[in-house]
Amino acid sequence: GKSLMANSKYEYVKAFEREQHELAGTWLVVRLDGRGFHRFTTQHDFVHPNDIRGLNLMNACARACMEEFKDICLAYGESDEYSFVLSPDTKFFDRRTSKILSVVVSFFTSNYVHLWPQHIVDDQNQPVRLQYPPQFDARVVCYPSLQHLRDYLSWRQADCHINNLYNTTFWALVHSGKTEAEAERVLRGTFSKDKNEILFSQFGINYNNLPAIFRRGSIFIHHSVAEKLVKVGVTSKTDPTPVERVVVRKRHQIDLLHTDLIGDAFWGEHVDVFPV
Amino acid sequence: GKSLMANSKYEYVKAFEREQHELAGTWLVVRLDGRGFHRFTTQHDFVHPNDIRGLNLMNACARACMEEFKDICLAYGESDEYSFVLSPDTKFFDRRTSKILSVVVSFFTSNYVHLWPQHIVDDQNQPVRLQYPPQFDARVVCYPSLQHLRDYLSWRQADCHINNLYNTTFWALVHSGKTEAEAERVLRGTFSKDKNEILFSQFGINYNNLPAIFRRGSIFIHHSVAEKLVKVGVTSKTDPTPVERVVVRKRHQIDLLHTDLIGDAFWGEHVDVFPV
Amino acid sequence: GKSLMANSKYEYVKAFEREQHELAGTWLVVRLDGRGFHRFTTQHDFVHPNDIRGLNLMNACARACMEEFKDICLAYGESDEYSFVLSPDTKFFDRRTSKILSVVVSFFTSNYVHLWPQHIVDDQNQPVRLQYPPQFDARVVCYPSLQHLRDYLSWRQADCHINNLYNTTFWALVHSGKTEAEAERVLRGTFSKDKNEILFSQFGINYNNLPAIFRRGSIFIHHSVAEKLVKVGVTSKTDPTPVERVVVRKRHQIDLLHTDLIGDAFWGEHVDVFPV
Amino acid sequence: GKSLMANSKYEYVKAFEREQHELAGTWLVVRLDGRGFHRFTTQHDFVHPNDIRGLNLMNACARACMEEFKDICLAYGESDEYSFVLSPDTKFFDRRTSKILSVVVSFFTSNYVHLWPQHIVDDQNQPVRLQYPPQFDARVVCYPSLQHLRDYLSWRQADCHINNLYNTTFWALVHSGKTEAEAERVLRGTFSKDKNEILFSQFGINYNNLPAIFRRGSIFIHHSVAEKLVKVGVTSKTDPTPVERVVVRKRHQIDLLHTDLIGDAFWGEHVDVFPV
Ligand SMILES: Nc1nc2c(ncn2[C@H]2C[C@H](O)[C@@H](COP(=O)(O)OP(=O)(O)OP(=O)(O)O)O2)c(=O)[nH]1
Ligand SMILES: Nc1nc2c(ncn2[C@H]2C[C@H](O)[C@@H](COP(=O)(O)OP(=O)(O)OP(=O)(O)O)O2)c(=O)[nH]1
Ligand SMILES: Nc1nc2c(ncn2[C@H]2C[C@H](O)[C@@H](COP(=O)(O)OP(=O)(O)OP(=O)(O)O)O2)c(=O)[nH]1
Ligand SMILES: Nc1nc2c(ncn2[C@H]2C[C@H](O)[C@@H](COP(=O)(O)OP(=O)(O)OP(=O)(O)O)O2)c(=O)[nH]1
Ligand SMILES: O=P(O)(O)OP(=O)(O)OP(=O)(O)O
Ligand SMILES: O=P(O)(O)OP(=O)(O)OP(=O)(O)O
Ligand SMILES: O=P(O)(O)OP(=O)(O)OP(=O)(O)O
Ligand SMILES: O=P(O)(O)OP(=O)(O)OP(=O)(O)O
Ligand SMILES: [Mg+2]
Ligand SMILES: [Mg+2]
Ligand SMILES: [Mg+2]
Ligand SMILES: [Mg+2]
Ligand SMILES: [Mg+2]
Ligand SMILES: [Mg+2]
Ligand SMILES: [Mg+2]
Ligand SMILES: [Mg+2]
Ligand SMILES: [Mg+2]
Ligand SMILES: [Mg+2]
Ligand SMILES: [Mg+2]
Ligand SMILES: [Mg+2]
Known part of the structure; x- marks a missing residue:
């Protein structure tokens, strides 16, 4: 009737949607990262430098994604980020960029809020109130060969290691009484070796004995x-x-x-x- | 030290990210839509055809997005979808497609789960348990002129009207005792006029008196x-x-x-x- | 038979072609520019700063493009570049980027070589030998509104004016006996006003009386x-x-x-x- | 001065150019194809089905491209088309799509017109007049692995074989007195085997003895x-x-x-x- 005619008059706007597909035959990585998680973790009193509850929550969300989206063959997470890998022959959503990007980040976020009360609990095992809904950004990247994919994951795992060594030393210094500015000054220009040394000599911490989840991610x-x-x-x-x-x-x-x-x-x- | 060198060895993979920007000077529309909401609404016993609790929840999420992302100048929602409009001169995330897409859909989803217990309540005003985390897909579309944008919004509002008239009549028939298959058969090939007529003559419903939120969206x-x-x-x-x-x-x-x-x-x- | 089967085995590679379309409802500009024309014009002894034979040849190619590709509604040229404008409702090659880009630059180039002997002639009206085949780069740009398109063309025409004023003064100085380095030094930091002044006082040239094709392009x-x-x-x-x-x-x-x-x-x- | 200021006012339009880069780490293929070469070859009385002069001209253009663009590591041509292959680590124009596409097709075309008189000659070795400038379309395609690239080239070479076998048989029939419609009817539904048989039994042609340039391309x-x-x-x-x-x-x-x-x-x- 009239309304159908009316709508067919407007339907031309649908053609303005461009359908972008990720190049066939390449590994796809969806990386998502918490937006403004410096503030978010501070507001919710996350333990420094690694809050095991937060990491467990991130991991629970990643596991849910792997169960929901069977095409994800590997996931790697550290800090407030997660990378999901899809194989070169995946036909997930016909490799449509927007679809892949949006449903993965949406479902991850959805789980983050849904599973929050199970994971972010206080000393009495009571859920900590979620003060405001978190958000994640996301991107899709193509890697043509397995070597590229391995280098990508090495990049993220090396990043995890570097940040974790720094943060562990930084917070050890702060917890020992230094101000954040002092701790930063101590670490400026130091190498891995130096940080390991500080940890061991000043705090008796053998870095390699720290939990693998902190050092290597998940x-x-x-x-x-x-x-x-x-x-x-x-x-x-x-x-x-x-x-x-x-x-x-x-x-x-x-x-x-x-x-x-x-x-x-x-x-x-x-x-x-x-x-x- | 070694690790930093190790990481700089892998950092080249960052260059595989392509930064796509939405064309300057155009209206941007982010449209998101619940994935598999046929099943989701059924599992959570949403009222047919319009569950005011569900619409209020969608609207609460949209409002949260407008408060969070100041660049959204208008939002239009109906059924399980929402469209967010950004003006031609928006510099939101420098118009980067992935960023805009991901944070909007992520924050909307986040709110949906977060606000669920406030909105989806039973007769005793008790929160209905969320059985599984929902997900939304999303896309970004450019419209070069205001006329295009108006036609886009007309397309969505006409869609709302057409579906709502159909669904209202369909569920009136079903609630009156018809099977879904019978109701479908009755409506096959009918025009707007016919559905209005069925509603009025058989159920005493004047379509135009139904709540505007159902007929026109939000x-x-x-x-x-x-x-x-x-x-x-x-x-x-x-x-x-x-x-x-x-x-x-x-x-x-x-x-x-x-x-x-x-x-x-x-x-x-x-x-x-x-x-x- | 066998060969057809063989080919159908390989045909999957066709799917790796991505079809990119220029956004509907926008003005399209194809701008092409001679590659390395500094060397090309030098090698063929083009007159400094403006060789009317070269400009006429460029114009003849542009006219041929307008006759061949009816969807071009306006063309603007200066120096070694030409911009071709297609209207927002053009359906030329279904707005496929590669097709539009390639055939326009290919046909322009084709004409450049084909028409060369008619235009690039010596004092005795004999064709100058083309020493090596020229090449042009090209790009397609979308402009959402007429105002954007006007600003684009103003940008190119202002560029023509600025370069032409500079080059005219530069070559007047050089032809009067200065070295190129000296001429450059004289012009460094000068404003339009100053160059007009040099032209008038030193060479008796009223810039505004120079041929419009030099000052404003075509x-x-x-x-x-x-x-x-x-x-x-x-x-x-x-x-x-x-x-x-x-x-x-x-x-x-x-x-x-x-x-x-x-x-x-x-x-x-x-x-x-x-x-x- | 004023003009510079004027231009800086318009320069914002430059930002509407999107720089698209081909995915790093992939093989790039630039394939170009004569536009409307059915008509072009007919108008210039090309020999059927293979005009060796035309193939030699195409090859001369391809060779010129390989000499000009050192990053091309392989070229494959047949009929009115040529494919140029660039290796996964090419940094040609920083892998900018428009640049690669336009200069390759432009330079190929330029050579085609430039070298025409040397190649397209009549019985007296006199150049045949070029009646109108030809044009080529072009596209860039990425292939992630060597296997993909090999399959791409197999696809083109199988295409060459299939077309050539068909055309050779078709024109043998036509030159023997059949109309084009009759020849087409004879060949409808035939397999490779059948065409080889027709060529051998009716025309004494052993397909495999035909020049390799016709059967396999260049x-x-x-x-x-x-x-x-x-x-x-x-x-x-x-x-x-x-x-x-x-x-x-x-x-x-x-x-x-x-x-x-x-x-x-x-x-x-x-x-x-x-x-x-
Ligand atoms: N206390 C604490 N903080 C964490 C933990 N995991 C991550 N964070 C914080 C530390 C960083 O400030 C932040 C992650 O760094 P990003 O570079 O992603 O920064 P942020 O999310 O603030 O900004 P962005 O929106 O991603 O640019 O999250 C944790 O387990 N404990
Ligand atoms: N009962 C009930 N159902 C609703 C309401 N709003 C939306 N729905 C349901 C009706 C439709 O089955 C569905 C929306 O249609 P869609 O075309 O988006 O389908 P669906 O989400 O199932 O699939 P999709 O993943 O979007 O392709 O959501 C409501 O207020 N009450
Ligand atoms: N002598 C003379 N030279 C001209 C004329 N028209 C253009 N040219 C030269 C002057 C410039 O060196 C050159 C155009 O400048 P471009 O910025 O396009 O530089 P070029 O083509 O060398 O490099 P490109 O490959 O475009 O980056 O062409 C003319 O009429 N006479
Ligand atoms: N007589 C003759 N014709 C040839 C020769 N090489 C190519 N051709 C003709 C045969 C085909 O009609 C045409 C190539 O086929 P295409 O599929 O590329 O068609 P065409 O260029 O007409 O249309 P297009 O613009 O590419 O869609 O060129 C040759 O050596 N001799
Ligand atoms: O977010 P970061 O700090 O990891 O750095 P980036 O990914 O290069 O930045 P962006 O999030 O802006 O893409
Ligand atoms: O999701 P629909 O039914 O509105 O239709 P669509 O948007 O054309 O389909 P898709 O979600 O696959 O883009
Ligand atoms: O070529 P130019 O100097 O006009 O400058 P550009 O267009 O910004 O550069 P490029 O040709 O590299 O796109
Ligand atoms: O040009 P053809 O016939 O080889 O076929 P195509 O490449 O699929 O078509 P188009 O030139 O339109 O991309
Ligand atoms: Mg980031
Ligand atoms: Mg973050
Ligand atoms: Mg982070
Ligand atoms: Mg959909
Ligand atoms: Mg839906
Ligand atoms: Mg929907
Ligand atoms: Mg340039
Ligand atoms: Mg140039
Ligand atoms: Mg130039
Ligand atoms: Mg073609
Ligand atoms: Mg052709
Ligand atoms: Mg062809």
């Missing part, structure tokens, strides 16, 4: 485990004696790791997912 | 109101007698409307924001 | 002229007496102008092509 | 040859006796091949340029 990866089940039952119509049978079943699970991504070991173990 | 727009305040005080150093003064102050507010966007009236009233 | 625009033709013939089956009839016919032509594009006059005269 | 590739030179001269300040020395010098050349690109042999021979 990796999620799919894993198929062969499970043996013992089934008991009759196997023949004529013989009623129950017999035991071992049944092998493949069960899918998502593993959380805090291992090194830079060397070759990890990639050697996962050639099935990341063929050279 | 519009948010900025509004500056001049407030008169009476201040009492001394005005001179020599005369201690307090006097009353009327002070005019501009106060900003965000108005929620359910009016027609297709005709010229709305645009005539808002030429300041939408100059021809 | 504009091509479509023009419909109503032509009156007197036709003689019989008009009736019964009366064999030949009569004269005046027939008005619209004839299309492409006009070459060297007028001002910055002020309002030009646009007032061509509101039909460039409606406000 | 490949240009860089080649470094070690040249031995015998130099005669004195080698010591004290001994004036001239001695002979063998000097090895690397000389660069561009080879023209008409070999198979689909199998592994070609790629095995050129692993230096195309590493796996």
